[in-house]
Amino acid sequence: MSVAANTLSFEVRDISGQKSTTVNDCPPDASISEVIPALLGLMSLPQNDLSGPITHSLRRDSDGAILHDSDTIGEVVKPGERLVLQPSIDAGSGL
Amino acid sequence: MTDHPFEYVLELWHKLPGIVLGRVPIKIDWVPVREALILDLLRRGVIDQPTALPSISVKPVWDEHIGPPAIIGFRATLAAAGTEASRIFTTTYFKAQAQQASRLFVERGGLKQGETFEYCVLAIPRRPAAQTSPRFSLTQKEIPLLIKPAKIERLMAGALLFGTQKPQDFPVFFHWRVLEQASLQTRKAGSSETGGLLVGHVCRDAELPELFLEITELIPASAQGELTRLSFTPDTWTDVQAAIDRRNRGEIWLGWFHSHSFYYERQHDTEAQERFDRKIATPFLSEEDCRLHRVCFPRAYGIALLITDSPRSGMSWTTFGWRSGELARRAFHVIRTPLPTGFEIKGEKNESDREHVMQ
Numbered sequence: 001m002s003v004a005a006n007t008l009s010f011e012v013r014d015i016s017g018q019k020s021t022t023v024n025d026c027p028p029d030a031s032i033s034e035v036i037p038a039l040l041g042l043m044s045l046p047q048n049d050l051s052g053p054i055t056h057s058l059r060r061d062s063d064g065a066i067l068h069d070s071d072t073i074g075e076v077v078k079p080g081e082r083l084v085l086q087p088s089i090d091a092g093s094g095l
Numbered sequence: 096m097t098d099h100p101f102e103y104v105l106e107l108w109h110k111l112p113g114i115v116l117g118r119v120p121i122k123i124d125w126v127p128v129r130e131a132l133i134l135d136l137l138r139r140g141v142i143d144q145p146t147a148l149p150s151i152s153v154k155p156v157w158d159e160h161i162g163p164p165a166i167i168g169f170r171a172t173l174a175a176a177g178t179e180a181s182r183i184f185t186t187t188y189f190k191a192q193a194q195q196a197s198r199l200f201v202e203r204g205g206l207k208q209g210e211t212f213e214y215c216v217l218a219i220p221r222r223p224a225a226q227t228s229p230r231f232s233l234t235q236k237e238i239p240l241l242i243k244p245a246k247i248e249r250l251m252a253g254a255l256l257f258g259t260q261k262p263q264d265f266p267v268f269f270h271w272r273v274l275e276q277a278s279l280q281t282r283k284a285g286s287s288e289t290g291g292l293l294v295g296h297v298c299r300d301a302e303l304p305e306l307f308l309e310i311t312e313l314i315p316a317s318a319q320g321e322l323t324r325l326s327f328t329p330d331t332w333t334d335v336q337a338a339i340d341r342r343n344r345g346e347i348w349l350g351w352f353h354s355h356s357f358y359y360e361r362q363h364d365t366e367a368q369e370r371f372d373r374k375i376a377t378p379f380l381s382e383e384d385c386r387l388h389r390v391c392f393p394r395a396y397g398i399a400l401l402i403t404d405s406p407r408s409g410m411s412w413t414t415f416g417w418r419s420g421e422l423a424r425r426a427f428h429v430i431r432t433p434l435p436t437g438f439e440i441k442g443e444k445n446e447s448d449r450e451h452v453m454q
Contacts, residue, residue, distance in 0.1 A: 059333060
């Protein structure tokens with residue numbers, strides 16, 4: 001993975017490890033909440049349905065840290081690092 | 096994913112007296128359609144991997160009686176390796192979205208809770224939409240699917256079938272201890288829901304050809320279980336993946352397990368109240384369950400194991416999987432069961448068509 005001037009690139013996988021996306025030339029001031037919707041679109045993951053929104057977060061693979069929506073990429077991601085996109089989601093009988 | 100010049104609208108109407116309730120634009124989730132076609136090609140041995148494939152093409156199938164823009168379904172096609180997988184999906188593909196859309200009309204007062212409604216689907220030429228570009232670019236990298244060569248006949252010799260197998264479903268084999276562990280975990284959770292991840296191998300029998308799953312282990316999830324809800328948080332996924340990594344057996348995510356426990360009933364119902372109207376706990380996937388399956392297990396081989404536990408009906412094992420892009424109840428096999436000595440195949444395989452005749 002290369003680092004363009006003042007930008008960085010990193011890899012994001014889905015939770016099953018079967019889809020991978022590289023985020024290229026990302027400005028360091030881009031927030032996690034700016035990156036996630038673009039990833040969901042490319043990975044064809046639903047962002048919400050008529051039942052409500054599906055919350056996703058990014059986890060750093062190296063130490064398992066969950067990155068907060070307000071964190072900026074420059075603060076929490078190193079060039080070439082691998083992140084995992086994870087949903088917070090409920091199952092249940094709904095009775 | 097798909098290059099498709101239409102957008103879709105649901106039109107709902109009250110069944111009696113046939114009053115149109117209104118129209119709701121919907122966004123079609125093409126992933127289950129694409130995955131169904133990919134699985135077709137994999138099972139037929141046309142492709143070795145679900146990677147480097149083109150977009151699917153989708154064409155509306157117009158309603159001959161009403162005419163455009165009403166459709167009775169759509170034909171989706173995926174071309175690969177000089178051939179193609181092509182299938183018609185009927186408007187039942189939109190059923191879940193129609194049910195969700197009906198709530199809008201319940202809220203507005205046009206429809207009462209529990210009243211029957213009907214829907215039709217309209218395909219309307221897409222209007223160009225303004226899109227904002229992100230400040231970075233994204234490149235998708237396709238990860239090869241780990242497919243293990245195996246002989247289905249060897250597993251089938253000691254397998255027990257649960258449910259009625261449909262020819263369009265690929266076989267799924269559970270190791271007995273997976274079901275044993277899931278059942279024990281369900282009972283230990285009492286009235287709360289519990290769950291976990293199913294891991295194992297996607298296998299290919301090249302001679303047939305056929306694809307099948309061998310589910311080798313259940314990784315219990317540290318999900319937050321409540322009476323009728325089980326929350327899978329980022330911590331849950333982290334813990335589960337760490338457990339798989341520790342096992343280091345080349346297993347991949349194949350599906351998930353969760354329980355629906357009805358033991359809460361015992362505290363509130365008395366036999367006298369229900370003596371002549373016995374309730375039966377029916378296995379089902381809730382809307383939330385379907386949503387979880389779609390988000391976490393979009394591949395067409397993703398399996399959901401549900402254990403339903405009820406003081407009135409006992410414990411049951413049910414599996415659900417993708418069939419033509421929709422989640423449906425399906426059969427499964429159990430292997431490595433603690434069967435008595437002597438439970439073995441005697442005689443040679445009968446090559447006659449008798450099995451087909453019996454179907």
